[in-house]
Amino acid sequence: MNTSNNTIQDFLKAKFEILKDFLVRYSKIVLPVILAVCVLITIVTAVSANKKKVVQEEMAVTTEETEVLGELVAVPQVPLEQDVVPGLNEFMQSYYTAMVEGDTDTLSKIVEYMDATELIRVSEMSKYIESYPVVEVYTKKGPREGTYLAYVYEETKFYDYDRTVPGLRVFYICTDENGDFYINEDGEEDDNELRYIREVNLQDDVVDLHNRASVAYNDMVAEDGELAAFLLELKEEIAKNVGEALARVESSEQTAEGAEETPGETEGTEESTETPSMVVTKVKATDVVNIRTSDSETADKIGKAAVGDEFTLLEERGNGWSKVEYDGKEAFIKSDYLEPSETEVAVADDEENEAEPEEDDDSNSTPAASTGTVTVKENVRIRSGASETSEKLGTAYAGEKLNVIMKQADGWTKIDYNGKTAYVKSDYVE
Numbered sequence: 001m002n003t004s005n006n007t008i009q010d011f012l013k014a015k016f017e018i019l020k021d022f023l024v025r026y027s028k029i030v031l032p033v034i035l036a037v038c039v040l041i042t043i044v045t046a047v048s049a050n051k052k053k054v055v056q057e058e059m060a061v062t063t064e065e066t067e068v069l070g071e072l073v074a075v076p077q078v079p080l081e082q083d084v085v086p087g088l089n090e091f092m093q094s095y096y097t098a099m100v101e102g103d104t105d106t107l108s109k110i111v112e113y114m115d116a117t118e119l120i121r122v123s124e125m126s127k128y129i130e131s132y133p134v135v136e137v138y139t140k141k142g143p144r145e146g147t148y149l150a151y152v153y154e155e156t157k158f159y160d161y162d163r164t165v166p167g168l169r170v171f172y173i174c175t176d177e178n179g180d181f182y183i184n185e186d187g188e189e190d191d192n193e194l195r196y197i198r199e200v201n202l203q204d205d206v207v208d209l210h211n212r213a214s215v216a217y218n219d220m221v222a223e224d225g226e227l228a229a230f231l232l233e234l235k236e237e238i239a240k241n242v243g244e245a246l247a248r249v250e251s252s253e254q255t256a257e258g259a260e261e262t263p264g265e266t267e268g269t270e271e272s273t274e275t276p277s278m279v280v281t282k283v284k285a286t287d288v289v290n291i292r293t294s295d296s297e298t299a300d301k302i303g304k305a306a307v308g309d310e311f312t313l314l315e316e317r318g319n320g321w322s323k324v325e326y327d328g329k330e331a332f333i334k335s336d337y338l339e340p341s342e343t344e345v346a347v348a349d350d351e352e353n354e355a356e357p358e359e360d361d362d363s364n365s366t367p368a369a370s371t372g373t374v375t376v377k378e379n380v381r382i383r384s385g386a387s388e389t390s391e392k393l394g395t396a397y398a399g400e401k402l403n404v405i406m407k408q409a410d411g412w413t414k415i416d417y418n419g420k421t422a423y424v425k426s427d428y429v430e
Contacts, residue, residue, distance in 0.1 A: 076140075076141065081140070088148065092137050092152060100132065104122060111183045117246065128158055134155035138153070139151070142172065142197075147174045149197060150173050153212070155167075163227075170287060170288075201288045217336070231336075243280075281312065281342050284339060285309045285333070285337055289337040290305075295332045302331060303326060312324060313338075321333070376397060376399060380424050380425055385423060386412035393417060402415045413426045
């Protein structure tokens with residue numbers, strides 16, 4: 001046994017001597033290699049430690065963001081589906097039936113939430129709508145369980161107009177604790193929900209559906225000047241009627257507060273009170289729509305409005321475009337994709353009325369001599385005074401000739417209209 005151990009020791013000793021001789025002989029080569037290896041190990045260790053620290057920091061930031069925004073929901077790339085959500089088609093039909101009938105009680109139950117202005121607007125619109133013969137419901141899943149984004153292609157049949165007018169509406173459909181559907185319009189969506197809805201609205205198949213409805217509508221309006229004028233007048237009429245209705249409600253409330261007055265005094269007050277006219281000051285987008293630098297579909301795009309985005313209305317033009325304030329500048333959006341969201345009482349400008357020439361009162365029978373004619377560039381309203389709140393006397397259509405009395409410096413042109421003095425915006429005639 002001892003002999004065996006001595007043999008092993010002698011063998012190891014011999015190997016060590018050989019290694020020692022090798023290191024001494026080649027020390028100039030071996031030592032730098034060993035040093036390089038040590039340095040490399042140190043660098044790798046440091047990089048690994050730093051990488052681990054960065055990952056930990058990123059995880060911490062992500063955790064903080066998730067806590068602020070809530071759990072981020074991935075937006076699935078799934079195609080639009082038609083008629084696949086059980087019960088949703090029937091629910092949407094009940095909504096459109098209520099719209100036709102002006103049934104604000106039903107709408108108040110299935111839409112969360114509709115303010116007084118919107119309820120009055122629905123009631124006024126129902127006077128012009130005969131039916132919705134086509135209602136196609138397309139859906140994608142919403143950001144939360146039990147929610148859906150519904151894209152509804154509709155065709156509207158107006159009274160006294162044979163053809164149906166195409167359009168598209170977007171609804172955020174939710175379900176309550178009983179599993180019943182309701183339309184969510186409370187505007188309380190968090191950033192995560194809004195992000196999800198915006199991304200889905202910009203998916204290719206959704207944009208294609210928007211384009212289908214938009215092209216059909218634009219082609220129809222382009223070929224039918226009477227329809228274009230009717231829709232423009234309808235929009236103005238609804239805004240005016242809603243404003244007047246709100247004013248009446250406010251007036252009724254004030255009358256109720258002063259109920260101590262005698263019947264005779266009350267009647268006298270009612271006879272002398274005029275319903276103030278209302279003007280739209282803010283509008284909101286009813287659909288995803290481009291924001292452009294001028295009132296043309298070929299103008300540069302400077303942004304995109306999402307459903308519900310609100311803008312200060314600077315001017316609603318007769319060519320189907322609205323001038324709005326966007327990022328502190330003037331911009332333009334198609335009026336068809338906007339609806340009133342805020343109105344205010346129009347204050348009569350007594351000074352302007354006093355400044356009107358005295359002979360204008362008599363000009364209803366004998367207008368001043370005309371100085372020539374102008375051609376209407378785009379459909380435009382003819383009004384009794386040089387103001388957008390003045391009474392509408394009619395509509396002048398593109399290509400029509402008007403007898404000019406005077407082009408005024410305030411942007412209005414005074415004309416002879418059916419033997420009376422009237423006014424049109426100068427921007428729409430040449």
